[in-house]
Amino acid sequence: MKIAIMGAGLSGLACAITLEKHGVPFTIFEKRSQVGDRFVNGEALIAALTRPVNDPIAYLSENHGIYLQALSPMRHILFFSEKEQSVLSGQLGFINLRGRDSESFENQLFNQVKTPIRFNSEHSYEQLLQDYTHIVLATGDAAYTSKIQDFQTDLTVTLKGATVEGDFDRHKVGIWLNYDIAPQGYAFLLPYSEKEACITLAYPDYPANREFDLEKLWENFYTLVCRDFNQPLHITDSFEITRYIIGLCEHPRIGNTFFVGNCFGAVMPGFGFGQFESIMTGIYAAQDLCGLGHYSDLTQPFRESYRNSLVLRRTLERLNNSHLDSIVSLVHHNIVQKVLNHERLNPLKLASRLLRPWVN
Template sequence: MCFNTVKQRRVIGMKVAVIGAGIAGLSCAYELKRRGIVPTVFEKKSFTGDAFDLNIVTMKMFHRPVNDPVKYFKDKYNLELKPISRLSELKIIGPTKMMTVKNNLGYIFKRGWEHDSLSNQLLHNTGITVELNSYIQDVGEIKDYFDYIVVATGDDSIVKRMNAWKTAFHSYIRIATIIGQFRTGVLTAWFNTKYSKHTFAFMVANSPKEAVLTLIVDGITLMDLDYYWKEFLFKEDINYTITETRDIEYNTGFANPLQLGNVYFIGNSGGFTDGFLGFGMVNSIHSGVLAARSIAAGEDYSKLVSPILKEINVLYELRKVLNSSDNKDFDAIVGLLGNSISKKLSYSNPFFSVGQPAFITKLYNIVRKK
């Protein structure tokens, strides 16, 4: 349904709080303001954006039918987003096999505190002032002052207190800024249970001389992360100069229900990050916009986001496949992704999605042949 034809409820004087000035929260604030509601956005940090430098990608095969998210958000919501580059090459390195595909695969965006980070681009689009240094730990602290509250903290801290959260995946992540010679527009990903267990590591360049190297490891403690990091650098013979590292704990899961009374859960706080490879940018923006639409127009939030959740649930099935995979499986999966037929169907076909049943069946069959 076109937003211009949606019937608006009376919004004059409506008070809405958004807890969290990240991608989802600021997307919600943007759409609320576009619909005549100026929200109060609370952010616990002293700045907007992320406390870590990280490059994120959007890949077409994960977001069908949104073939081009930059064009889609501009056309549908008049929301201008500028990537740091197009994603033109994907290189996947398994334990013994490797594949490379070159195509118009998606976009690379920057997260962090810089002015061109995705969060700060969204803030510029909203044109609102964020209440910084405002740590809201419980919606009870502000519920008497607002008609609606949107939880967009990027984690499960508030939704878990409200007994509406189920964790599906837990990991620790090390993010390193490295100096060297790099090609922009390239995503390099490594899969090996020796250092990333059932997840992966990846590298994306900021510029020809700087890149971000990230290792994600599931099922470990923070104290274990050093060991896996050293294993990663050693096994892949990575010798770049490291200028900074940051460690974060990261969970994905499901919020149920997605709305408790006048409280909405969006972004990662609502379970809108897929548990397969952790893609969340497009879904976070969508969830924020649709929560704003629900508030302003009185539409059912659960129904609005149901197509997104359906896709996320399918990707969760893929995550369960990876959770039982070993290095032989990862090599087989790299082989599947890298064969010429798969390349043609997966990366060039505007209708292909990794959530399609045929693709899932192939991955299941790989693991079951052990």
């Protein structure tokens, strides 16, 4: 067996670490000159969305020997809609870094891999197929997947973000559910530290939404963040992505090619979270290669989560700002706080059951 991993991001590196643990050799290719060679941004792991796993960081270390440090645990989420505000409190998840920073998740994973990475790789999938018996496709996008098999693209997303300086509580996150600034999407603030945070605007770029002027939406969002966080914020860095694909592959494995991370369909369409799923699909592909399970079976729960999350997305798209006001005001209720914090309840599954008939 000759294994090639194509892409040294979250899923490719998690696959590499797991193969090494089982003594299975491989070659890992990365097209860039270093791991995480892109803009720095803050991302989040939200407990209510990774259940039944409630603490993904502890789960990865206890069950898979993969060690990650988040920047901070998330203890409060401040929700802002057009006319309402509320706070959700509890052990809600984690804030972490991505990209070029030495503390980013990809750099932390890189430090756990002993096999040298072949950087600046220009090998195509077709070339790798000639030299290797097994390929793990971990390129972080659906480009190759959709050439090889059906990849159901459910939406593409525009993302604009920035690093800002100010005064923050590192456990307090802000989420804006307001279609005037993020049509059918949302915006958020994730603190890196007491002095720095990442602000991001994300919305589906359906033809109707492409009519909106991104710069204007961004300006409105920035004004709201400064108002709601009671301070002027100084922008030090920024990024922009359009047509970020969210979809699901038809077959997690075809022959000896494994589709992991975003090549599998790790990004959940509801709110665009995919880090945990990416790492897990990398681990599961490695387990299959080590004879410890079948990749298609292991990844089945993520396909189900994807479909549940798609119901949530389609629901969000039918709402308007006044619905969002009602949702945000509901967060105050004790029962909602309890459900979202209950370790054994899966809010995504519950919501999808309730909403599916309406969306269908």
